[in-house]
Amino acid sequence: MASTNRQIVLAARPEGLPKESDFRPIETPAPSLGEGQFLVKIQYLSVDPYMRGRMSEAKSYAPSVALGEVMVGGAVGTIVESRHPEYRQGEVVVGYFGWQEYALSDGRGTQRFDTSVAPISTALSVLGMTGMTAYFGLLEIGQPKEGETVFVSGAAGAVGSLVGQIAKLKGCRAVGSAGSAEKVAYLKNELGFDAAFNYKEADDYVAKLDEVCPQGIDVYFDNVGGPLTDAVFRRINDHARIVVCGQIEQYNATRPPRGPRVLWHLIVKQARAEGFLIFSYTHRFPEGQKQMAQWLKEGKIKYHETIVDGLENAPKAFIGLFHGENLGKQLVRVA
Amino acid sequence: MASTNRQIVLAARPEGLPKESDFRPIETPAPSLGEGQFLVKIQYLSVDPYMRGRMSEAKSYAPSVALGEVMVGGAVGTIVESRHPEYRQGEVVVGYFGWQEYALSDGRGTQRFDTSVAPISTALSVLGMTGMTAYFGLLEIGQPKEGETVFVSGAAGAVGSLVGQIAKLKGCRAVGSAGSAEKVAYLKNELGFDAAFNYKEADDYVAKLDEVCPQGIDVYFDNVGGPLTDAVFRRINDHARIVVCGQIEQYNATRPPRGPRVLWHLIVKQARAEGFLIFSYTHRFPEGQKQMAQWLKEGKIKYHETIVDGLENAPKAFIGLFHGENLGKQLVRVA
Numbered sequence A, B: 001m002a003s004t005n006r007q008i009v010l011a012a013r014p015e016g017l018p019k020e021s022d023f024r025p026i027e028t029p030a031p032s033l034g035e036g037q038f039l040v041k042i043q044y045l046s047v048d049p050y051m052r053g054r055m056s057e058a059k060s061y062a063p064s065v066a067l068g069e070v071m072v073g074g075a076v077g078t079i080v081e082s083r084h085p086e087y088r089q090g091e092v093v094v095g096y097f098g099w100q101e102y103a104l105s106d107g108r109g110t111q112r113f114d115t116s117v118a119p120i121s122t123a124l125s126v127l128g129m130t131g132m133t134a135y136f137g138l139l140e141i142g143q144p145k146e147g148e149t150v151f152v153s154g155a156a157g158a159v160g161s162l163v164g165q166i167a168k169l170k171g172c173r174a175v176g177s178a179g180s181a182e183k184v185a186y187l188k189n190e191l192g193f194d195a196a197f198n199y200k201e202a203d204d205y206v207a208k209l210d211e212v213c214p215q216g217i218d219v220y221f222d223n224v225g226g227p228l229t230d231a232v233f234r235r236i237n238d239h240a241r242i243v244v245c246g247q248i249e250q251y252n253a254t255r256p257p258r259g260p261r262v263l264w265h266l267i268v269k270q271a272r273a274e275g276f277l278i279f280s281y282t283h284r285f286p287e288g289q290k291q292m293a294q295w296l297k298e299g300k301i302k303y304h305e306t307i308v309d310g311l312e313n314a315p316k317a318f319i320g321l322f323h324g325e326n327l328g329k330q331l332v333r334v335a
Helices: A129-142 A158-169 A181-190 A205-212 A226-233 A263-268 A278-297 A311-321 B129-142 B160-169 B181-190 B205-212 B226-233 B263-268 B278-297 B311-321
Strands: A004-010 A023-029 A038-046 A075-082 A092-095 A102-105 A149-152 A173-178 A195-198 A217-222 A236-244 A258-260 A272-275 A305-309 A329-333 B004-010 B023-029 B038-046 B075-082 B092-095 B102-105 B149-152 B173-178 B195-198 B217-222 B236-244 B258-260 B272-275 B305-309 B329-333
Touching: A004 A311, A023 A311, A075 A102, A092 A102, A129 A158, A129 A217, A129 A236, A129 A278, A149 A158, A158 A173, A158 A217, A173 A181, A181 A195, A195 A205, A205 A226, A217 A226, A226 A236, A226 A258, A236 B263, A263 B236, A263 B272, A272 B263, A305 A311, A311 A329, B004 B311, B023 B311, B075 B102, B092 B102, B129 B160, B129 B217, B129 B236, B129 B278, B149 B160, B160 B173, B160 B217, B173 B181, B181 B195, B195 B205, B205 B226, B217 B226, B226 B236, B226 B258, B305 B311, B311 B329
Parallel strands: A149 A173, A149 A217, A173 A195, A217 A236, A236 A272, A305 A329, B149 B173, B149 B217, B173 B195, B217 B236, B236 B272, B305 B329
Antiparallel strands: A004 A023, A038 A075, A038 A102, A038 A329, A075 A092, A258 B258, A272 B272, B004 B023, B038 B075, B038 B102, B038 B329, B075 B092
């Protein structure tokens, strides 16, 4: 192995949209193993919108990254050295290893990944936290029933593209919004969405929803928030379920975001809005991963990964999420 | 019986706060019975905030009252004449009889009330729709667990005052907000709330909530909406349940109400906001009424009714709801 470890650390707390200068590449000596530890050579990093919250000092569900600290994030790699009784060299593991080439681990919060099932990158996409977010978010919180309409915002993203496909597998009508004509075509032609639209070209979201969801919306899987979500509240059906997964529209807001009050719609429609964090479902990942792997094998679920090469490009890839540059899951290939 | 029927009809659709001139008293000939009908002499009318929605043309969960039509609303009275095989003269019945002295009914949507259990007025308060709203809203939607903190807005109102007491019976800490020092004293000294505050005298709701709910909020029973509810979203605990029962703060709004976006809080706290209409629980009223009657008998639930005399004063009593003039349930004594 190398004698140095390249890392990306948080250089500054962003105001608004993160800039590349908010990150800094550094080189440190390669970490040395203690008893009960193993060393992972990272192959892929996941970049996800939630990381914007970790860059901020504001209190949230997880601690902030300190200035000068390695950026957090899920990663997958191979064990290159082990002094841990239960992990062997050559095993592929997934964990919150951060934005770096090598990571030490004592095994806590780490799962093995079976590369005979699917390519290693899927440990971070369809078979990883992303896939599980779609799976448990839609099925447990959304409770879709056959014949219902499931609308998903950010539908061409990592989670959204899976949500729509799972909805179809459950006998629902799947409808999505995305940010380009290419993405919309991808949703309809490749993933089998029943309808989709480019939110950047719709000037009246309520009218657009009436067009693409003529029976109203029974389940809304919200990755985005903002004005589109406001419109959805006006088009939900009785007993609708709103799965609040992400609110990317406001992650870079510099002032507290405001909008129409929405709770009244919940009364009138006897509807529910529920947020979730996928970490609470970790104990059920094996169940979700088994089902996802089965669907993959049967060709019932498709996935797309947008991969950039080089650890040094992780900040750019991360920032690109807020410009909708990714189709499906955004990954960084490190090794 | 009298040869005429006094009624209150909708005279104009209100803009903002309803005025007395939006209503008009009229006299019509007393209705004559058809086969399968009975005639009810109304003793008490219920006035409730939800009626503001029925006065408006905007689409909601129930049809608007037409101009010139008798105002809707729950009422209780005695059958004075019957040509219905299952209802006898002298029986006390509850139904949506409207703002009038006499109502015809074919029995649909009507329940008998057993006056040996409690005074007739309770058919509209603690043992009626109001009590059932508190009971099923808190227990079914709110799912309070022993030791949790239940916060209720509009706590001295018809529903809120019962919610706090039921929360106490379930082993929760009950905290409420109300609009006067007298109401706050009533909550703490008469109803056994653990804490309460006058929202009109609090200038920082978040700080006030920190003071009265030092362990955060597990269940929020929201009758009010607006800035107080905004603050609650910032003080909910993990897995909190927000029961969206009413949003009286905005019922008279002349422009679509706006406020801070709240969905992000639901994600971070893995929390749920759910609206409900009590009509969906009608089939379970016997169960709720039995429990409430039991609690009443055991002295475990107290209730207060604010009663005004005279059908002609129904508009004034209704408008008073929006000024917080009622303590507990607002009723109009007709006969």
